[in-house]
Amino acid sequence: MTTKRKKHRALGLTVLFLFIWHGILLAQSAPTPKTQIVLLGTGTPAPDPERSGPSTAIVVNGTPYLVDFGAGVVRQAAAACKRGVRGLEAVNLRIGFLTHLHSDHTLGFPDLILTPWVVGRKEPLEVYGPSGTRDMAEHILKAYAADIDIRTGVKAGTGDTEHARISGYKVNVHEIQPGVVYKDQNVTVTAFAVHHGNWAHAYGYRFQTADRTVVISGDTSPDAAIVDNCHGCDVLIHEVYTQASFDKLSPEWKQYRMAYHTSSKELADTATKAKPGLLILYHRANPGCDQARTEECREAGSEEQLLKEIRKFYKGKVVAGHDLEIY
Numbered sequence: 001m002t003t004k005r006k007k008h009r010a011l012g013l014t015v016l017f018l019f020i021w022h023g024i025l026l027a028q029s030a031p032t033p034k035t036q037i038v039l040l041g042t043g044t045p046a047p048d049p050e051r052s053g054p055s056t057a058i059v060v061n062g063t064p065y066l067v068d069f070g071a072g073v074v075r076q077a078a079a080a081c082k083r084g085v086r087g088l089e090a091v092n093l094r095i096g097f098l099t100h101l102h103s104d105h106t107l108g109f110p111d112l113i114l115t116p117w118v119v120g121r122k123e124p125l126e127v128y129g130p131s132g133t134r135d136m137a138e139h140i141l142k143a144y145a146a147d148i149d150i151r152t153g154v155k156a157g158t159g160d161t162e163h164a165r166i167s168g169y170k171v172n173v174h175e176i177q178p179g180v181v182y183k184d185q186n187v188t189v190t191a192f193a194v195h196h197g198n199w200a201h202a203y204g205y206r207f208q209t210a211d212r213t214v215v216i217s218g219d220t221s222p223d224a225a226i227v228d229n230c231h232g233c234d235v236l237i238h239e240v241y242t243q244a245s246f247d248k249l250s251p252e253w254k255q256y257r258m259a260y261h262t263s264s265k266e267l268a269d270t271a272t273k274a275k276p277g278l279l280i281l282y283h284r285a286n287p288g289c290d291q292a293r294t295e296e297c298r299e300a301g302s303e304e305q306l307l308k309e310i311r312k313f314y315k316g317k318v319v320a321g322h323d324l325e326i327y
């Protein structure tokens, strides 16, 4: 072999080696599927400045899926985006699920329809929810018809604006029944019926991704469906109230809580059977005490009290969720 040929061969081998090495590096740095839970709002109907209305984002490979649209939902998503969850940029908020139509879970619905559109979302919002969701969406669009007319230029006859050409303010509503309600390359979402007082349709959701199973209770009284759907899930996010605050209530409010919500002791029982890897407490409701507005009643519903009560009866891993925490 001539020196020139040897040089060529050596060069060829080097290129081949670099090519293979590059492939190995690519394989190593390929993004593994990753599911993040971002607590956008852990609040209740009470206007607590530290807890926005109930809303949870499941972010899978950068795509966000929202559960409930409480007051402040889009601003909370923007706050999470600023903290590094880039997928929660407003224009990416396209897919959402409603557990039920109580106002605390839907006050952010107009926000979610309109704000991302105004700042550039081009696709319609896809919303999965109980019967009644379509009516609510249509009424919201009617309420904001003047705003939409002005922005799209329809009324003024200047319908060639950027806003007019895109359908980002539209809402595609999918009214659901229990079962698999959504599936894409990131996630399979299953809805299951829960009991929430006089609501005919209230749902919890189960998110199955490549790396995690996450169950969200929505608002519910103790329900075996939570146990069945979690069944050793990675994360269970569940609403709850304290027994101590319950003890201070009028008989009427006690009845209300028993029909609509879950006590610490009842949740401990549910979680003991459901065996989640992590139990996250959210929607720490205090109905009856919120209305009584006495310090003593408020204190009885505190986070410290709640954790004390839960830990007495539940030996698994449990945390009290706060707004903008990521799990």
Ligand SMILES: [Zn+2]
Pocket: 044, 045, 054, 102, 104, 105, 219, 283
């Ligand atoms: Zn609620």
Ligand SMILES: [Zn+2]
Pocket: 100, 102, 196, 219
């Ligand atoms: Zn509710």
